[in-house]
Amino acid sequence: MTTPARAPAAGRTPETKVLSANFGVPGSWTLPVVRPRGAYQALEKALKTLTPAQVTAEVKTSRLRGRGGAGFPAGVKWGFVPTSSPKTKYVVCNADESEPGTFKDRYLMELDPHLVLEGCLLAAYAVGASVIYIYVRGEYPLSIARLEGAMAEARAAGLLGAKILGSSFSCEAWVHPGAGAYICGEETGMLESLEGKRGHPRIKPPFPAVEGAFASPTLINNVETLAHVPWIVIHGGAAFAKQGIPPDPANPRAVGSSGTKLMGVSGPVRTPGVWEFEFGITLRELVYGYGGGPLPGRTLKAVIPGGLSMPVLTDAELDVKMGFDELAKVGSGLGTACAIVMDDTCDMVKACINIAHFFADESCGQCTPCREGCHWMEKIFKRIDAGQGTPADLDLLASLFGNIEGRTICALADAAVWPLRSILKKFRPEFEARLARPVAVVGAL
Amino acid sequence: MNTPLPPAAPPAAAAPARTNTISVDGQVVAFTPGQTVIQAAHAVGIDVPHYCYHPGLSIAGNCRICMVELEGSGKPQVSCKLPCAEGQKIRTQSPLALEARAGVMEMLLVNHPLDCPICDQAGECHLQEYSFAFGQGASRASTEKTHLPKNVPFGAKVVYDAERCIKCTLCVRFVDEITQTHELAMGGRSDHEIVIMTGKGEFTTPYAMNIIDLCPVGALTSRDFRFKSRLWFMDFTPTLCTGCARGCNVTLGARTGTLMRLEPRFNADVNRWWMCDPGRLGYGHVNSSTRLAAPRLKQKDGTWADVTVEAALTAAGALLREARMSGGGGDVLCDGNLGLEELLLAKDLAAALKGQARFAAAVGTDGDALLIVNEKGANAKGAEALGLARQSAPAPAVVLLVEEDANVGKALRDGSGAKLVFASDAAHVPASAEVVFPLPTFAEKDAWLVNVDGRVQALCASPQAGPQGLSSAVELLDELLTELASPAAGRTLADARAALRALPALAALTWTAVEAPASAEVSA
Numbered sequence: 022m023t024t025p026a027r028a029p030a031a032g033r034t035p036e037t038k039v040l041s042a043n044f045g046v047p048g049s050w051t052l053p054v055v056r057p058r059g060a061y062q063a064l065e066k067a068l069k070t071l072t073p074a075q076v077t078a079e080v081k082t083s084r085l086r087g088r089g090g091a092g093f094p095a096g097v098k099w100g101f102v103p104t105s106s107p108k109t110k111y112v113v114c115n116a117d118e119s120e121p122g123t124f125k126d127r128y129l130m131e132l133d134p135h136l137v138l139e140g141c142l143l144a145a146y147a148v149g150a151s152v153i154y155i156y157v158r159g160e161y162p163l164s165i166a167r168l169e170g171a172m173a174e175a176r177a178a179g180l181l182g183a184k185i186l187g188s189s190f191s192c193e194a195w196v197h198p199g200a201g202a203y204i205c206g207e208e209t210g211m212l213e214s215l216e217g218k219r220g221h222p223r224i225k226p227p228f229p230a231v232e233g234a235f236a237s238p239t240l241i242n243n244v245e246t247l248a249h250v251p252w253i254v255i256h257g258g259a260a261f262a263k264q265g266i267p268p269d270p271a272n273p274r275a276v277g278s279s280g281t282k283l284m285g286v287s288g289p290v291r292t293p294g295v296w297e298f299e300f301g302i303t304l305r306e307l308v309y310g311y312g313g314g315p316l317p318g319r320t321l322k323a324v325i326p327g328g329l330s331m332p333v334l335t336d337a338e339l340d341v342k343m344g345f346d347e348l349a350k351v352g353s354g355l356g357t358a359c360a361i362v363m364d365d366t367c368d369m370v371k372a373c374i375n376i377a378h379f380f381a382d383e384s385c386g387q388c389t390p391c392r393e394g395c396h397w398m399e400k401i402f403k404r405i406d407a408g409q410g411t412p413a414d415l416d417l418l419a420s421l422f423g424n425i426e427g428r429t430i431c432a433l434a435d436a437a438v439w440p441l442r443s444i445l446k447k448f449r450p451e452f453e454a455r456l457a458r459p460v461a462v463v464g465a466l
Numbered sequence: 467m468n469t470p471l472p473p474a475a476p477p478a479a480a481a482p483a484r485t486n487t488i489s490v491d492g493q494v495v496a497f498t499p500g501q502t503v504i505q506a507a508h509a510v511g512i513d514v515p516h517y518c519y520h521p522g523l524s525i526a527g528n529c530r531i532c533m534v535e536l537e538g539s540g541k542p543q544v545s546c547k548l549p550c551a552e553g554q555k556i557r558t559q560s561p562l563a564l565e566a567r568a569g570v571m572e573m574l575l576v577n578h579p580l581d582c583p584i585c586d587q588a589g590e591c592h593l594q595e596y597s598f599a600f601g602q603g604a605s606r607a608s609t610e611k612t613h614l615p616k617n618v619p620f621g622a623k624v625v626y627d628a629e630r631c632i633k634c635t636l637c638v639r640f641v642d643e644i645t646q647t648h649e650l651a652m653g654g655r656s657d658h659e660i661v662i663m664t665g666k667g668e669f670t671t672p673y674a675m676n677i678i679d680l681c682p683v684g685a686l687t688s689r690d691f692r693f694k695s696r697l698w699f700m701d702f703t704p705t706l707c708t709g710c711a712r713g714c715n716v717t718l719g720a721r722t723g724t725l726m727r728l729e730p731r732f733n734a735d736v737n738r739w740w741m742c743d744p745g746r747l748g749y750g751h752v753n754s755s756t757r758l759a760a761p762r763l764k765q766k767d768g769t770w771a772d773v774t775v776e777a778a779l780t781a782a783g784a785l786l787r788e789a790r791m792s793g794g795g796g797d798v799l800c801d802g803n804l805g806l807e808e809l810l811l812a813k814d815l816a817a818a819l820k821g822q823a824r825f826a827a828a829v830g831t832d833g834d835a836l837l838i839v840n841e842k843g844a845n846a847k848g849a850e851a852l853g854l855a856r857q858s859a860p861a862p863a864v865v866l867l868v869e870e871d872a873n874v875g876k877a878l879r880d881g882s883g884a885k886l887v888f889a890s891d892a893a894h895v896p897a898s899a900e901v902v903f904p905l906p907t908f909a910e911k912d913a914w915l916v917n918v919d920g921r922v923q924a925l926c927a928s929p930q931a932g933p934q935g936l937s938s939a940v941e942l943l944d945e946l947l948t949e950l951a952s953p954a955a956g957r958t959l960a961d962a963r964a965a966l967r968a969l970p971a972l973a974a975l976t977w978t979a980v981e982a983p984a985s986a987e988v989s990a
Contacts, residue, residue: 202655204655219651219652221652224525224527224544224547226549381656381657382655382656383655383656384655384656384657385655385656385659386633386652386654386655386656386657386658386659387526387528387633387659388527388528388529388530389528389529389530389531389570389573389574389632389633390530390569390570390573392573392633392656392657392659393573393574393576393577393657394573394576395656395657396612396656396657397573397576397607397609400609400610401609404609417606420606423569424566424569424570424572424573427540427541427542428530428533428541428542428566428569428570429530430527430528
């Protein structure tokens with residue numbers, strides 16, 4: 022793979038390479054290359070000078086928020102793990118990166134697997150876990166190979182296994198390849214899959230921190246979240262918290278977006294890719310400045326800021342900063358921070374068919390509203406596309422959104438509703454223009 | 467609802483004392499820590515609709531019909547999985563709760579075939595019931611339905627229709643958790659998810675048919691019962707299974723002289739919600755085409771003639787007096803399925819004949835840890851308590867009472883040389899018989915049985931099953947005691963029951979089940 026390193030054009034916010042510092046270095050996935058560049062120094066520092074509680078405290082201080090999409094404060098999550106539990110504790114690294122348009126974790130696993138492993142080990146040390154599972158999307162064979170290679174190197178170097186670096190800390194790690202289900206990226210669906218069962222999400226509570234893998238305390242974090250931890254341990258949580266967007270003192274719920282973030286752009290743009298920035302650049306700069314903007318002769322129509330599961334923004338809304346609270350404020354969300362761009366050639370009805378089909382196909386089938394509702398929405402969009410829709414169909418869709426969102430075990434159904442509802446709201450004339458002449462569609466039961 | 471009532475809330479002490487109560491629709495409801503909201507609500511009789519929840523299985527929370535409003539939470543919550551917490555305010559009838567419920571009902575029917583007119587579940591289908599209660603009356607789903615496999619055999623006894631299935635996973639959880647045989651699993655995903663059979667396409671458990679009762683819709687139907695009768699033409703009687711000595715509580719469904727089906731009836735102390743397949747299907751002798759419907763006398767030429775009860779009693783009286791005069795002692799051999807009342811009078815009859823009453827009952831080898839026991843005499847324990855000896859080898863007897871083939875087998879019947887025979891079926895009458903009375907089966911009589919644990923339970927006669935108008939064995943035996951001028955003569959069923967209650971030999975049995983039969987049937 023070639024790295025996306027490009028010289029920033031004049032006037033562009035420069036990249037801040039923390040996670041991506043080793044990207045582009047030949048052989049960056051091997052221990053002999055990265056060890057002299059600082060790999061495992063944080064682990065050594067933690068094992069020799071910090072207690073597990075101190076590591077957790079640093080992560081809390083850093084205000085690091087989860088990079089998987091939900092943005093939950095990582096240190097708080099670590100604090101939920103009952104370290105006094107006599108059971109075996111687990112760290113599960115969520116590397117089932119199956120969100121459409123998202124490929125940031127893949128870069129980390131392929132180009133710096135030791136950074137990911139070191140982050141996992143630090144988390145395991147902090148919460149008292151003795152086993153690490155990295156649950157990798159099955160369609161990422163190179164990630165799997167590089168992670169397994171890194172684990173073998175680390176084991177041979179005394180960085181993984183019994184009495185790591187001569188300390189009393191012992192921890193094992195395994196790569197667990199998924200089998201290609203989107204739902205196994207949902208943390209409890211992933212745990213079920215890890216245990217050898219169908220990837221059916223669990224009802225919470227109990228939360229995984231208390232009862233996760235094999236009914237034992239389990240810390241689950243995204244790849245990118247864990248990859249931040251070595252830097253935090255070396256430089257301190259306060260240094261991390263200084264980067265990015267500070268909390269809004271006027272709004273206690275806006276806890277800020279600290280640190281750097283891998284951000285990506287895909288779709289019909291000139292230069293799709295992944296870059297790393299301090300939080301604070303705008304979505305417009307990401308899409309136009311780094312993504313290169315629409316292809317020649319096209320205009321930008323809509324952008325989903327992160328993955329597929331967030332409400333769309335129009336060109337006029339792109340000046341929002343890429344941050345958890347900032348995007349929430351405009352009715353969307355940061356998600357995975359990997360933007361999907363749609364240009365003027367994109368038929369929004371067909372886009373909705375595509376989105377609804379994805380979620381209908383990936384619905385695990387467990388609970389009623391998602392199992393039946395996602396495919397129903399797809400069928401209605403298809404009918405509209407075929408010119409057979411009626412105004413009642415648009416009302417029906419609006420009603421179905423309400424009957425699906427918030428009514429299910431996990432957030433997959435919410436993730437289906439959010440982009441669809443926003444597209445229908447912001448591009449309604451496109452749908453209305455496709456409707457057939459109104460006819461009664463209500464029949465007897 | 468079966469869950470035992472939680473203990474009363476402790477008296478309020480200091481101000482912050484926990485009361486372990488929640489509020490459901492304004493009503494204070496006590497809970498035991500660990501209970502979920504639906505359990506606490508059901509325990510006090512507040513109905514919360516549910517498909518995938520079952521008190522005997524783990525909680526899946528997938529059907530979403532039990533959603534209620536929890537004050538302070540913006541989203542409706544599934545009450546089956548929501549742990550009770552001090553002071554929670556739950557609303558089961560608020561606009562949010564009702565809207566959520568109606569939304570789920572609509573989703574459940576989007577791809578449902580709505581084939582109630584040809585569905586066996588019609589009349590006891592929760593989809594129908596909840597549609598009526600919470601549904602929208604008109605369908606907004608005018609798109610083509612998703613089509614799935616139909617008429618799929620799940621082994622020889624169960625048929626699966628994936629289009630009717632609401633994927634509640636009750637059947638899967640049953641074979642995972644209760645029988646632990648794992649023959650079923652969910653396969654596929656999205657609205658193509660279906661129940662699939664693992665392994666070799668047949669259940670290894672003898673309890674598979676419970677999944678038919680568990681199924682809240684018409685997705686799992688019984689090969690034995692399907693298409694035989696609409697439920698509203700049937701008559702239902704709470705009674706017992708007599709397939710073995712467990713005494714599983716059942717509901718017997720019958721129609722115009724035919725026993726149509728047996729289904730388990732909840733009893734926390736005996737069979738909980740379940741029964742075995744052999745017991746469920748072991749009613750063939752009730753519907754036998756050779757059932758005896760009238761007394762018979764053997765003619766001089768060896769043929770049989772149907773006679774009145776009075777004529778048969780006269781002949782039987784003469785026969786018994788002759789046997790007593792001969793001084794050989796007249797023994798009575800009883801089927802181990804006979805009720806305590808019948809056995810009591812049979813014992814008195816034997817005494818009047820200067821003989822002994824004995825019983826015979828089959829012993830199987832299929833006993834297991836769940837319900838099935840090796841003892842097949844449904845009242846063997848009762849017979850023993852009454853002092854009847856168990857007979858396993860052929861021995862002479864004057865009187866033979868035989869309900870079905872299994873307990874008093876052909877060797878014992880033929881070996882008895884009995885001249886007076888009470889039999890439910892002509893096929894069970896030995897060649898030695900001269901007078902034959904038809905014997906009601908378990909489906910046609912009121913009787914007390916003692917199960918393997920010493921629990922006295924009541925059989926109840928179905929008004930629809932079997933030949934109509936049969937005299938009870940208690941009546942006939944009492945008439946015979948009169949014929950023999952026995953001092954024990956002159957008792958009705960009620961007299962016999964009073965006598966049984968007074969017997970010191972039976973005092974150690976558990977009588978509570980007879981006092982309070984028929985625990986309220988639990989909706990599955």
